[in-house]
Amino acid sequence: MRYIPSSPAERRKLLQVLCLDSVDRLFDTIPEPFRLKRPLDLPPALPEADLVHHLGELSRKNLDPHDSAQFLGAGAYRHFIPAVVDHLISRAEFYSSYTPYQPEFSQGTLQSIFEFQTMICQLTGMDAANASLYDGASALAEGILLAHRAKRRNQVVVAGYVHPEYLKVVRTLVSTLGIELKLAPAGESGACEVDRVASQLTGQSAALVVQMPNFVGRLEEIAPLAEAAHRAGAVCIVVVNEAVSLGMLKAPGSLGADVVLGEAQSFGVPLSFGGPYLGFMAVKMEYVREIPGRLVGQAKDAQGRDGYVLTLATREQHIRREKATSNICTNQGLCMLAATIFMATLGKQGMRELSMQNLSRAEYAKAALKKIPGCRLPYPGPGFNEFVLELPKGATAVHRHLLGKGIVAGLPLEPYFPERKHDLLITVTETNSRGQIDRFVKELREAL
Amino acid sequence: MFEKSVAGKRGCDVPLWDGPNGEALGSGYLRDEIPGFPELSEREVVRHFTRLSKLNYANDEGPYPLGSCTMKYNPKVNEKVARLEGFAEAHPLLPPEAAQGCLQVMADLESYLCEITGMDAYTLQPAAGAQGEFTGIKMVRAYHESRGNPRRVVLIPDSAHGTNPASAHLCGYRVEQIASDERGCVHLGFLKERMRDDVAVLMLTNPNTLGVFEPEIGEICRVLHQGGGLVYLDGANLNAFVGVARPGDMGVDVMHTNLHKTFSTPHGGGGPGSGPVGVKETLARFLPVPRVIRHEKGWRLSSDFQESIGKVHSFNGNFGMHARAAAYILANGAQGLREIAESAVLNANYLRKRLEGVYHLPYDSPSLHEVIFSDKHLEKHGVKTLDVAKRLMDYGFHPPTIYFPLIVKGALMIEPTESEGIEDLDAFVDAMLRIAKEAEDDPEVVRSAPHTTPVGRLDEAAAARRPVLRWSPHTEKSRS
Numbered sequence: 055m056r057y058i059p060s061s062p063a064e065r066r067k068l069l070q071v072l073c074l075d076s077v078d079r080l081f082d083t084i085p086e087p088f089r090l091k092r093p094l095d096l097p098p099a100l101p102e103a104d105l106v107h108h109l110g111e112l113s114r115k116n117l118d119p120h121d122s123a124q125f126l127g128a129g130a131y132r133h134f135i136p137a138v139v140d141h142l143i144s145r146a147e148f149y150s151s152y153t154p155y156q157p158e159f160s161q162g163t164l165q166s167i168f169e170f171q172t173m174i175c176q177l178t179g180m181d182a183a184n185a186s187l188y189d190g191a192s193a194l195a196e197g198i199l200l201a202h203r204a205k206r207r208n209q210v211v212v213a214g215y216v217h218p219e220y221l222k223v224v225r226t227l228v229s230t231l232g233i234e235l236k237l238a239p240a241g242e243s244g245a246c247e248v249d250r251v252a253s254q255l256t257g258q259s260a261a262l263v264v265q266m267p268n269f270v271g272r273l274e275e276i277a278p279l280a281e282a283a284h285r286a287g288a289v290c291i292v293v294v295n296e297a298v299s300l301g302m303l304k305a306p307g308s309l310g311a312d313v314v315l316g317e318a319q320s321f322g323v324p325l326s327f328g329g330p331y332l333g334f335m336a337v338k339m340e341y342v343r344e345i346p347g348r349l350v351g352q353a354k355d356a357q358g359r360d361g362y363v364l365t366l367a368t369r370e371q372h373i374r375r376e377k378a379t380s381n382i383c384t385n386q387g388l389c390m391l392a393a394t395i396f397m398a399t400l401g402k403q404g405m406r407e408l409s410m411q412n413l414s415r416a417e418y419a420k421a422a423l424k425k426i427p428g429c430r431l432p433y434p435g436p437g438f439n440e441f442v443l444e445l446p447k448g449a450t451a452v453h454r455h456l457l458g459k460g461i462v463a464g465l466p467l468e469p470y471f472p473e474r475k476h477d478l479l480i481t482v483t484e485t486n487s488r489g490q491i492d493r494f495v496k497e498l499r500e501a502l
Numbered sequence: 503m504f505e506k507s508v509a510g511k512r513g514c515d516v517p518l519w520d521g522p523n524g525e526a527l528g529s530g531y532l533r534d535e536i537p538g539f540p541e542l543s544e545r546e547v548v549r550h551f552t553r554l555s556k557l558n559y560a561n562d563e564g565p566y567p568l569g570s571c572t573m574k575y576n577p578k579v580n581e582k583v584a585r586l587e588g589f590a591e592a593h594p595l596l597p598p599e600a601a602q603g604c605l606q607v608m609a610d611l612e613s614y615l616c617e618i619t620g621m622d623a624y625t626l627q628p629a630a631g632a633q634g635e636f637t638g639i640k641m642v643r644a645y646h647e648s649r650g651n652p653r654r655v656v657l658i659p660d661s662a663h664g665t666n667p668a669s670a671h672l673c674g675y676r677v678e679q680i681a682s683d684e685r686g687c688v689h690l691g692f693l694k695e696r697m698r699d700d701v702a703v704l705m706l707t708n709p710n711t712l713g714v715f716e717p718e719i720g721e722i723c724r725v726l727h728q729g730g731g732l733v734y735l736d737g738a739n740l741n742a743f744v745g746v747a748r749p750g751d752m753g754v755d756v757m758h759t760n761l762h763k764t765f766s767t768p769h770g771g772g773g774p775g776s777g778p779v780g781v782k783e784t785l786a787r788f789l790p791v792p793r794v795i796r797h798e799k800g801w802r803l804s805s806d807f808q809e810s811i812g813k814v815h816s817f818n819g820n821f822g823m824h825a826r827a828a829a830y831i832l833a834n835g836a837q838g839l840r841e842i843a844e845s846a847v848l849n850a851n852y853l854r855k856r857l858e859g860v861y862h863l864p865y866d867s868p869s870l871h872e873v874i875f876s877d878k879h880l881e882k883h884g885v886k887t888l889d890v891a892k893r894l895m896d897y898g899f900h901p902p903t904i905y906f907p908l909i910v911k912g913a914l915m916i917e918p919t920e921s922e923g924i925e926d927l928d929a930f931v932d933a934m935l936r937i938a939k940e941a942e943d944d945p946e947v948v949r950s951a952p953h954t955t956p957v958g959r960l961d962e963a964a965a966a967r968r969p970v971l972r973w974s975p976h977t978e979k980s981r982s
Contacts, residue, residue, distance in 0.1 A: 055838040057575050057766075058845050059923035065845065068852045068924065080847045081746050083715040083868045088747045095617050099835025102579050109829060113588030115603035117596060126593045129816060136514045138548055140585070146562035147555035150576050152900075153772040158955035159895055161557035163771035169503055172972040176538050182971045185772070188629035191816035219816055226790070226812035227636070230643065230674035273531055304533040317816065326584070327604040328594030328817025329629065330774030342969070348772070353965035355958035365965045381668035383632040388770030398503060399513035399547050402539040407516045410524070417524035436527050457597060465595055484517050491521075 056102075117462070123490035124462040125419075127440050127481025128269070129190060129217050129295045130328065131320045133408075134485055139322040139395045143388050153384070157353075157363045163387070164362035167350040170394040177300040177397075177405075178314040179307025180336035185348035185385040187333030190295045190317030191223035194263065196346045196380060197315045197335060198228055201261035201289040204344050208233055209258040211288070213251045213279060214240035215269035217295055218470045233260075244272040244433030244442070251279060255286035261313075262286075265293040266306065270479065271440035272433050273303070280310025289313060289341075297321055297334075298483075299438045301409030313337050322396030323389045332389040342366075346380035408484060412439035415491065416482040422495045423480070428502055432477070440481045442467070446502060449478045455501050461494050503540055503550050504973045513544040538974065557956050558771070559900050565926050567853075569872045569903040569915025570663070570711060572741055572763035574846075577833065580766065580826035589825055594817035598802035604821060605801035609794045611778075611828045618831075618839070619737065619757060620750020621780030625789045627819040631738060634758030634777025635669035635705070640811045641756060641781060641788040642703045642732050643673055648788075648809065653702035653731075659688050661711045661907045666736060675702060682909055686712040686865040688722055697729040706754075707736040709743070711907040711915075712865050713850065713872035723753025732756065732785075740764045741919075742847060742871035745840030756781045764842075765827035776823035790814050845920035846871045849927060853918055856931045860938045864910045871919075877912035885941040885948050887912040892959065893940070893951035897933035 060068070069077065081089065100108060117124075124132060143149060147162060154160030154167075167185045174183035187193045198210050212221065212235055224235065238254040241247040246264060255262060262283035266274045276292060283290040292306040294316035306314045315335040319325075323332055337345050343366065351365035400408060416439040424431050428446030445452055449466045456463040464480035471477075482491065526532070542550070559566070566573035584590070592604050612624040628634035639656065646652045656670035660679045667677040680696065683689040687710065704726050709715045716722065723733045735749045735757035741764040749757050761767045761776040781789060791810045792803035803818070834842065847870050854863070854873040862878035877887040891901030891914070903915040918927060940948050952958065 055834060055841045057577055057833070057838075058841060058920050059926075060845060060849075064924045065848060068848050072848075072851055072855055077844045077848065080844065080851065080870075081715075081743065083717055083870070084743060084747050085717060085720060088720070088752050090745070090747055090751075094745055094836035094839065096614060096836045096839070097832060099838050100832045102833070105579060105829055105833055106583065108832065109583040109607075109825070110586060112603040112606055113583075113586035115606065116588040116592045117600035119587055119591035124593060126595055128595055130594050132591070132593065134517060136544075138513070138544055142548065142551045142555070144581065145552070145555045147558040147560040149581075149768045149770050150561035151558045151771050152561075152566065152568055152571055152573060152769045156559075156891070156895070156901055157960050158892065158952050158957055159559040159900060160771070161956050162554035163558055165554055165557070166551070166771075168971075168973065172504065172974075173539065175972045176536050182969075188633065188774075189816040192629070192633070192814070217816075219813065222813040223816065226640065226814055227672075229812075230640075231672070273527070275530075301536070302527075302533060303531055305536075308533075324585075324590040324822075325593050326590050327592040327596075327601065327821035329815065329820035330776075330822050331816065342971070349969070349971055351965045352970040353960035353962060355960050357958060359957050361957035361960045363960045363962050363965050365962065365969055365971075367966075378664070378668035378671065381632045381636055381665050381672055382630075383665050384630045384773035384775045386774045387772035388768070389774055391771065395547065395551055398540050398542060398550070399544060401507075401512045401514075401541045402536055403510075403512050403541065404514050404516060405536060405539065411516050411519055413527070414519060414521060414524035418521045436531060454597070457600060462593070462596065462600070484519070488519070488521050 122460040122462060123486065123494055125464045125480045125482060125486065125494060126462050128465045128479055129219065129317060130325055131296055131483055132325060132485045133298060133320050133483055135322050136399050138399055139392050142395050143392050148391055149388055154364060157361060161361055164350050166391050166394050168362050170390050171350060173397045174334055174336050177305065178336045179305025180314055181339040182342045182345065183334060183336035184345050185350060186390040187335055187347050187382065188386065189329065189331040189333045191220040192227065193315040193333035193335050194220045194293055195224045195227035197291045197313050198224060198233060198261060199380065200313065200341060200344045201291065202233055204289060204341060205260040207258050207260035209236055210261045210263060211236050211238055211251065211254045211259055213238045213262055213264040214246040214274065215244065216263055216265045216293060217269050243435050244270045245274050245435060246279060248278045248282060252282040255282055255288060259286050259288040261289040261291050263291045263293060267296060267299055267438040267440065270433055270442045271437040273436045273438065276306055276309035276311060291315065296438065298409050298412055301405035312341065318393050321393035323392050330386055330389050332386050332393055347382050348385050411484050415484065415486055416441065419482045419491045426499045426502065439483055440479060443478045443480050445476045445478065448475050452501050453478065456497055459497050461497055463498065504538065506546060507540040507542060509541055511541040511543050513542055513547045564898055565922055565930050566900040567902050567916045567918050567930065568900065569917040570906065571903060572917060572919055574766055574919040575921040576766055576768040577830060580829045583829045584822045584825045602800050605794055607825050607828050609801055611824050612794065614831045615778055615780060618744060619759065619780050620748030621757065622783045623786040623789060624778050624780045626778045626824050627790045627815045628777040628779060629815055629820050630775035631758055631760040631777040632665040632669060633814055634779045635665055635736065636672055637790060637814050638734050638756045638758055638779045639670055639673040639703065641785050642734065644788040644809065644811050645785055646702055654700045655702060657696065657701055657704045659706065659710065661686065661909050662705060662707055663711065663736060663738065666705045670705065685867045686710065686714050687716050690718050690721060693722065694725055697725050697731065699730055701729060701731045703732045703734050705734045705736060707738060709739045709870045712874050713869045714867040715870055719752050738763055739871060742843055744843045745836060746843050756785055761823050761827040766830045767823045767826045774820050774823060776820040842920045849918040849920065849922055852927055853916055853931060857934055860935060872915060872917035874910055875914045876910050880941045883941040883945045885945050887914050889948045889951060890914065890937055893937045893948045894933060895952040896954045899930055899933055
């Protein structure tokens with residue numbers, strides 16, 4: 055086998071040192087009845103060239119990304135990734151190293167985590183961020199658990215349109231702990247109505263959860279929602295699943311959020327059919343000892359040199375075991391590094407311009423699409439790079455028809471909201487050219 | 503990085519756009535500039551992260567014998583196939599007819615894992631081993647609930663990974679430890695005594711964290727099943743017996759496996775992982791949704807399973823890791839996978855043989871893929887496990903896992919994996935033997951190690967007392 059460095063002769067030599075006559079003897083402790091008497095029934099081993107060929111063929115069974123115009127987002131976004139990102143994360147020193155448990159041998163990983171934590175804090179307006187979590191959905195579940203611990207309360211008010219897939223994951227992850235989710239539906243505008251949300255908050259509320267921009271693409275008024283949460287003594291959790299929006303939108307921390315969490319896949323992580331992605335969580339200082347996952351802090355060695363270490367580890371499962379507040383063991387190491395490099399490369403100006411341009415392109419598409427006879431925007435208020443378009447007929451069939459023309463016309467909302475048979479959630483990023491948008495408008499007009 | 507930032511620099515331009523600019527949102531929504539955010543040229547970004555990378559020790563550089571972590575070689579072709587544009591640019595919510603390639607990779611990997619582990623069905627959704635544990639125990643709970651009583655207790659041997667009790671706790675169970683016997687294995691007597699109808703499941707790591715195969719696994723499964731309980735296998739250590747035996751044949755009902763340990767996905771400095779969970783037919787109806795299913799026109803995702811525990815990931819799990827693991831299985835084939843276990847176990851036993859006596863072996867049960875020593879023989883020189891670990895860095899080796907498993911005082915847990923050749927094994931042994939000698943002759947050089955790394959031992963206690971978790975101009979000033 056090409057990945058094993060020792061030759062058969064060398065292995066025989068090792069066996070001799072162990073005074074064994076066959077490799078099978080190494081497994082004497084496995085009870086005889088359980089030892090496999092046949093080879094595993096797997097496809098024959100492939101040389102590298104054939105392997106690349108085989109998987110190349112499979113990859114081409116997917117829609118060709120170059121020969122299609124895709125307007126699909128809903129929590130996973132196609133953004134341009136500068137070449138430096140993949141180049142740098144492919145350095146073996148990063149990608150083939152382990153969790154930085156031995157700081158003297160891992161300062162590169164540790165410092166990059168520290169830089170990630172810093173930039174996430176700057177973007178969100180928070181005091182401390184962790185080294186990342188699995189994805190946006192589990193970040194939300196962890197945020198709810200944090201509020202549940204900090205407030206010792208069992209109710210969570212979910213305000214308006216929070217990503218439905220996230221809510222499914224939250225239900226799975228927190229359901230056995232007696233946490234109750236109360237939904238405060240959005241108003242006609244697609245955004246939250248503060249009074250309606252406030253009326254759901256009680257002395258039992260651990261947290262208020264609001265997404266910005268929300269699942270139907272609308273911006274929310276965070277400040278009054280945060281105030282309402284605080285009046286009830288609850289934690290205000292703001293979910294961000296399109297991190298690029300943070301380049302232009304006010305930092306949730308400056309509007310009263312206590313916890314900002316979500317998905318940062320948009321920062322240099324490929325779509326990759328759903329993962330690996332990059333959950334993040336940032337908190338105000340009063341919650342820092344409740345934050346799950348890894349944290350990196352500054353430290354000094356005996357000679358006074360600066361360095362970085364994993365810190366506040368007593369919160370973690372490998373120390374606290376059954377008393378742990380979370381079972382999270384990994385972070386999304388390499389995805390987090392990609393995001394760190396992405397943010398550093400775009401920088402202060404680039405982040406803002408990227409964000410502005412997403413808005414511009416989405417506004418351009420929105421203006422053209424709403425002019426198609428029979429189409430309307432049910433939520434015309436302020437948004438970012440996503441919006442709902444209501445068609446004059448069933449959206450699923452139109453969506454399928456346009457797929458045949460090489461256009462992915464967003465996401466039909468019917469599977470999430472059965473009454474919304476005519477609605478598409480449409481996403482436009484900087485990767486959608488004007489030509490693509492114009493073609494989408496033309497084909498949709500013809501399809502209706 | 504932040505201190506190098508200069509106003510007006512940038513490392514990337516946004517794409518050209520010849521359309522109109524969007525109408526500005528009201529000032530109620532718009533932020534001022536992002537305070538403190540870096541401004542660097544592309545050149546400086548590359549220099550900075552290249553410099554950082556050189557502060558890391560890497561598996562591609564030399565032995566990295568972290569026990570329980572399995573730092574095996576990460577084949578380069580896996581990186582290539584995961585980045586194929588058809589995969590890397592596939593949106594998770596594409597309609598199935600536009601994502602047949604991804605769905606087939608997932609379906610193939612599920613079927614390979616079923617064959618390799620002897621289980622009946624898999625979910626690839628969990629994003630890491632610990633999330634796999636949670637998913638598995640959640641299904642155990644659903645199974646017992648479907649029979650009218652979720653039961654209360656999860657039994658876990660005292661040698662288990664720390665995530666086991668944490669996962670059980672998050673599923674609403676009370677954790678009870680089962681003490682190990684003198685061999686470091688599950689104490690069958692204690693287990694039989696404790697097994698009553700309040701026990702939902704036993705979470706067993708096999709081979710356990712001492713690298714020892716539980717010889718009574720058949721009987722252990724029988725005891726649990728007779729009492730109406732289930733057996734969860736923490737399959738972290740599947741790499742020790744892949745192709746040699748299958749958990750599904752031993753009576754295990756549900757298990758997870760870590761794709762990075764047995765199937766070579768890179769550790770990436772701490773992730774991303776992937777922790778598929780396999781179940782026997784009795785539990786298949788509780789698997790997370792969506793599941794990949796076959797229909798007349800190919801593959802699709804279905805959530806139409808009423809008794810499913812729900813969803814544990816935003817989308818379909820870490821597909822990029824699934825593609826790498828599938829590539830690894832295809833590259834190896836059945837014979838190659840077995841050779842992995844053979845070589846890994848051979849290497850660990852060779853290290854054991856060469857170091858035994860100089861280093862104290864707390865349990866002398868036969869080892870599989872890893873071997874655990876302790877610092878007992880060094881105590882008289884005032885040298886501890888931590889010192890040995892740090893001194894190894896001076897010799898150019900990553901230290902083994904230390905102070906785990908908890909049942910061994912001063913544990914040094916060494917896992918060479920199949921990826922080390924005889925020369926590197928010997929070089930590692932030589933370093934370990936020299937350190938033992940140094941402990942006798944010049945213990946201070948060991949106690950004050952490392953001497954050659956970019957920084958020395960860092961004051962972690964001070965760092966935790968006054969945590970500095972982000973850069974700020976203020977911290978920069980105080981540092982200089």
